[in-house]
Amino acid sequence: IAGITQAPTSQILAAGRRMTLRCTQDMRHNAMYWYRQDLGLGLRLIHYSNTAGTTGKGEVPDGYSVSRANTDDFPLTLASAVPSQTSVYFCASSDEGETGELFFGEGSRLTVL
Amino acid sequence: GQNIDQPTEMTATEGAIVQINCTYQTSGFNGLFWYQQHAGEAPTFLSYNVLDGLEEKGRFSSFLSRSKGYSYLLLKELQMKDSASYLCAVRDSNYQLIWGAGTKLIIKP
Numbered sequence: 001i002a003g004i005t006q007a008p009t010s011q012i013l014a015a016g017r018r019m020t021l022r023c024t025q026d027m028r029h030n031a032m033y034w035y036r037q038d039l040g041l042g043l044r045l046i047h048y049s050n051t052a053g054t055t056g057k058g059e060v061p062d063g064y065s066v067s068r069a070n071t072d073d074f075p076l077t078l079a080s081a082v083p084s085q086t087s088v089y090f091c092a093s094s095d096e097g098e099t100g101e102l103f104f105g106e107g108s109r110l111t112v113l
Numbered sequence: 114g115q116n117i118d119q120p121t122e123m124t125a126t127e128g129a130i131v132q133i134n135c136t137y138q139t140s141g142f143n144g145l146f147w148y149q150q151h152a153g154e155a156p157t158f159l160s161y162n163v164l165d166g167l168e169e170k171g172r173f174s175s176f177l178s179r180s181k182g183y184s185y186l187l188l189k190e191l192q193m194k195d196s197a198s199y200l201c202a203v204r205d206s207n208y209q210l211i212w213g214a215g216t217k218l219i220i221k222p
Contacts, residue, residue, distance in 0.1 A: 042117065042212030043156075043200070058209075090155060101146065102210070104155035 002026050006091050006105035013081050013112050021076045021108045023091035031094045032074040033058075033102070034066060036087040043090065049074055081112045115139045117213035119201050124219045125191055133186045133199050133216045141206025147175050147186045148200040150215065156200055160186070188218075196220045 004025045013019050025032065030051045035043040045058030049068040063085060065077045078085055091105040116138045125131040137145070144163040148156040162168055162177035162184060174187040188195055198215040205211055 040214055042214045043202075043210075044212075045209065099144065099146075099158075099161040100204075100208075101158040101161065102148075102156070104157070106155050 003103055004091055004093060004105035006089075006108050008108060009106065010109040011111070013078075013110060015082055015112055016080050019078045019081055019110070021078075021089055021091075021110070023074045023076065023105060024072050025074075025091075025093045025103075026072065027093060027095070027103065028071060029093035029095050029103070030071065031096075031100075032068065033092045033094075034064070034074070034076045035090045035092065036060065037090060037107075038087050046076065046089075078110075081110075083112045086110060086112045115205065115211045117201055117203060117211055119199075119213040119216045121214070122217045122219065124221060125188075127191055127193060127220055127222050129191050130187065130189050131191060131218065133188075133201075133218065135184045135186070135201035135213060137182050137184070137201070137203045137211070137213075139203045139205045139211055142179060143204040143206065143208055145175075145177055145184050146202045146204070146210070147173075147184075148202065149197050150200060151197045159199075191220050193220050193222070 007022045033048045034046040047066040049055045052071045089108045092102040094100045119135045147159040150156040160175035167176045172189045177184045198217045200215045201213040202210045
């Protein structure tokens with residue numbers, strides 16, 4: 001069982017370039033999330049999707065966009081990367097059980113120069 | 114505003130017991146989570162508390178007091194592999210997760 005797969009694992013990007021981080025899950029979870037994790041800060045929610053066809057803004061959505069064309073895929077796009085977007089990005093999904101715990105992908109380390 | 118506080122770093126000895134505290138101030142409460150995150154890896158789910166009291170799961174236990182806005186994660190019989198960051202998160206009234214910055218636990222032989 002793969003769970004959640006993210007790609008790329010790591011990327012160095014020039015400022016101003018467009019970048020899409022891919023996220024695919026095989027657990028048939030309705031809810032999916034994108035977080036960024038920076039040293040000394042808690043995970044911060046960028047965007048989320050409660051079900052295919054719907055998306056919502058999290059705590060830090062500026063400079064990012066998402067789409068949810070189907071249940072499995074939830075790509076995150078940086079339209080024009082800036083150095084402050086250097087971070088580790090985690091995609092996650094959750095089921096609708098009692099806890100609604102999150103299942104995370106392995107992360108994508110992005111460096112914007 | 115919403116806030117989760119936990120110590121930045123703790124050190125403990127292999128075989129010992131350690132308690133990691135988490136205090137929170139959030140808009141509503143719909144459960145508290147603890148996740149473990151090894152360096153360079155993804156967070157993984159450890160425990161969930163929604164009612165007051167202690168939840169035990171093997172060497173790990175988690176306690177919640179909603180009236181005090183307080184939780185702790187108790188790790189017993191520490192092993193070197195327990196060296197990791199431990200993340201506390203609270204689900205608020207909008208069912209959004211608010212995350213603490215994490216506690217880095219260093220285990221010494």
